Amino acid sequence: MIDTLELAGCRVYLLEFAVGDRCSGQREGEKRAVREIVESVFGDNAVLSHRPDGSPVVEGCNVEISVSHCRGVAAVAVNTDSQRIGIDIEEFRDALKKVAKKYLSPAEMERCTAPCQLLTAWTVKEALYKAAGVSGVNFANGVRLPLPESDTGEVDTPSGVKRFKVMSVDWRGRRLSIAIPCAHSFIP
DSSP: OOEEEEETTEEEEEEEOOOOSTTHHHHHHHHHHHHHHHHHHHOTTOOEEEOTTSOEEETTOOOEEEEEEETTEEEEEEETTOOOOEEEEEOOOTHHHHTHHHHSOHHHHHHOOSHHHHHHHHHHHHHHHHHHTOSSOOHHHHEEOOOTTOOEEEEEETTEEEEEEEEEEEETTEEEEEEEEEEEEEEO
């Protein structure tokens, strides 16, 4: 059964699936779950494809979507405002501690020490990266987490800084984060 959440003005659809073997079973489950969500939301004839930058798009629909999955669950975020969005869902893994220096700035590493903070930082940065739609960004310094008193993250782009509203929630033992452009999202 597909669950639905409303986050930051977007609708998020989530579907759990049985996990097979570590590689092919997981990937096949992810693809089936995403396809089931897309067909449920957009109709049985909906075609999911990808732009040249790799971001997902439902052909013939004037909406923006973002897709994420982790072990046993797929998530699809839909924004009807036609603004690019980003979503990420993950469960904690020890690897997040080991690679923290690759995705956190020194200041962010001081703020994010507990496993739940590392997980939130990872999912927020992934969502920001997807929402920005630029490649080659340095995750540690070019994708910035919101400060504790804020809900706005930033991404450096070749033409300036893009600002995004971010929101994170727990869903069935996983962390889900979404990023959408702020009203005045571009700083030259």
